[in-house]
Amino acid sequence: MGTICIGLAALGFSLWRAPAAPWTARTVVGDAAESFETGTVQVQRGEASAMVSLSGPMVPVREMDVVSRLAGELTSTPFVVGDRVRRGEIVATVFSAELGRRVSDLESRIEQARKDVEANAALVEQAENRWAHNRAAYERDLIARRDFEETATALETARARAELGRANLAQHEAMLAQARALLRLAAMEAPMDGVVTRNPKKLGAMIAESEPVLTLGDTRKLKVAGLVSEACSGQIRVGMKAEVVRLDSGRTAPAHVARAVSSPRAKEPATEIEIHVDNADGTLQPGTQATASVALGRCEAP
Numbered sequence: 362m363g364t365i366c367i368g369l370a371a372l373g374f375s376l377w378r379a380p381a382a383p384w385t386a387r388t389v390v391g392d393a394a395e396s397f398e399t400g401t402v403q404v405q406r407g408e409a410s411a412m413v414s415l416s417g418p419m420v421p422v423r424e425m426d427v428v429s430r431l432a433g434e435l436t437s438t439p440f441v442v443g444d445r446v447r448r449g450e451i452v453a454t455v456f457s458a459e460l461g462r463r464v465s466d467l468e469s470r471i472e473q474a475r476k477d478v479e480a481n482a483a484l485v486e487q488a489e490n491r492w493a494h495n496r497a498a499y500e501r502d503l504i505a506r507r508d509f510e511e512t513a514t515a516l517e518t519a520r521a522r523a524e525l526g527r528a529n530l531a532q533h534e535a536m537l538a539q540a541r542a543l544l545r546l547a548a549m550e551a552p553m554d555g556v557v558t559r560n561p562k563k564l565g566a567m568i569a570e571s572e573p574v575l576t577l578g579d580t581r582k583l584k585v586a587g588l589v590s591e592a593c594s595g596q597i598r599v600g601m602k603a604e605v606v607r608l609d610s611g612r613t614a615p616a617h618v619a620r621a622v623s624s625p626r627a628k629e630p631a632t633e634i635e636i637h638v639d640n641a642d643g644t645l646q647p648g649t650q651a652t653a654s655v656a657l658g659r660c661e662a663p
Contacts, residue, residue, distance in 0.1 A: 413597065414654045415587035415636060419605070421578030421647055422619075422637055424558060430546040432570040433457035435562050442560050443648070446551045446577065453549045453562075453574045460543055467537040474530040481523035488512075488519040555579050556647055578647055583640050585653040588624055588631040596657045597621045597634055605638045608650040614638050616653055 433455040440452055492512045499509040555577035562574050585605065589597065603616040620635035636653035638645065 411657045412654055413589055413634075413657060414652050415585045415589075415634070416608075416652045417585055417587060417650065418648050419583040419585055419638070419645060419651050421555070421558060421580055422582040422584045422635075423579040425552050425555070425577050425579075426573035427452055427549050427551065427575050427577060428571050428573050429453070429455050429549060429568045430570065431455055431457055431460070431543060431568075433460070433547065433568060435564055435566045435568050435574065438560060438562065438564060438575065440557045440560065440575070442557050443646075444557045446555060446557065448551050448553050450551045451548050452551050452557075452577075455547050455549075455568050455574075457544070457547065460540060464537065464540045464544065467533055467540060471530065471533045471537060474526065474533055477526045478523070478530055481519070481526045485516075485519045485523045488516040492516045549574060551577060553577060553579060558647060580643060580645075580647055581639070581641050582637055583645055583647060584619065584635045584637045585651055586620075586633070586635045589634055590629070590631055597632065597655060601655055603636045603653055603655045605636065605651050605653045607645070608652065614645065618655060 434457075435453065436456045437454040438452070440446055446452055492515075495504060495509045495512040498504045499506065557575055558578040559576035560574075562568065568574060597618060599618055599621055601618040603618055605614045605616045606612070607614075616636050616638040618634060619637040620633065622633050624631045624633040634655075636655065638653075
């Protein structure tokens with residue numbers, strides 16, 4: 362969150378600027394000074410027109426984390442912070458050694474299962490031939506009924522074993538297909554067009570399933586955000602016109618207040634505000650330092 366300052370044009374007001382987090386503001390009474398951590402700017406008693414200014418980097422309003430759908434080692438991150446990517450581009454890949462071993466094991470099992478299926482098919486053919494031969498012999502009373510029935514039982518057993526082998530092969534093939542599908546999840550695609558705003562992971566890092574690997578920002582709308590002391594924040598309304606000034610070039614762009622809510626995080630009463638600026642043409646770069654200002658009417662500080 363960026364730094365904040367309020368410009369007051371009237372006698373009897375003093376102005377304090379809070380630096381970047383952690384903020385430290387100073388309230389001066391006579392020759393004494395008291396320091397405390399806060400994100401607000403203190404305004405002394407009085408009445409004047411005011412200008413609320415938020416200084417800090419412009420960041421995308423909308424960001425999305427790219428998460429790994431597979432636990433493993435990060436093997437590729439071709440983009441760095443500031444790079445622009447297109448939806449569907451591969452932005453990172455991971456390798457799961459465990460899944461790789463599972464695929465290799467299943468491939469070996471399938472190879473053996475196919476051999477078993479072939480062998481069982483040959484046994485069934487032999488059993489069928491023996492059964493056919495013994496049936497003819499039994500019908501001519503050349504063998505006992507018991508011998509013929511043993512041949513029939515052997516045929517049923519061979520057929521059952523062959524069916525079990527085929528089912529085993531099908532099961533392993535399905536498991537292999539599933540494992541290979543999981544391997545394809547190792548490649549992470551960009552969910553939208555945008556710019557890489559965070560890329561904290563290093564090559565070789567171990568990534569957990571569902572862990573963010575990098576963050577993409579939609580640069581079509583940027584924001585500057587910060588805390589404003591409650592002294593004059595009651596006048597700030599969503600939709601109010603604002604102006605953003607780039608600190609590197611001094612260029613200005615129209616903006617508006619998009620959010621203004623009481624902050625539960627500040628140590629003293631404060632309002633969180635966001636000032637949004639359209640960037641459909643892409644002329645503003647995320648991370649560029651800027652000052653966003655909102656002109657207020659007359660306000661009375663407590």
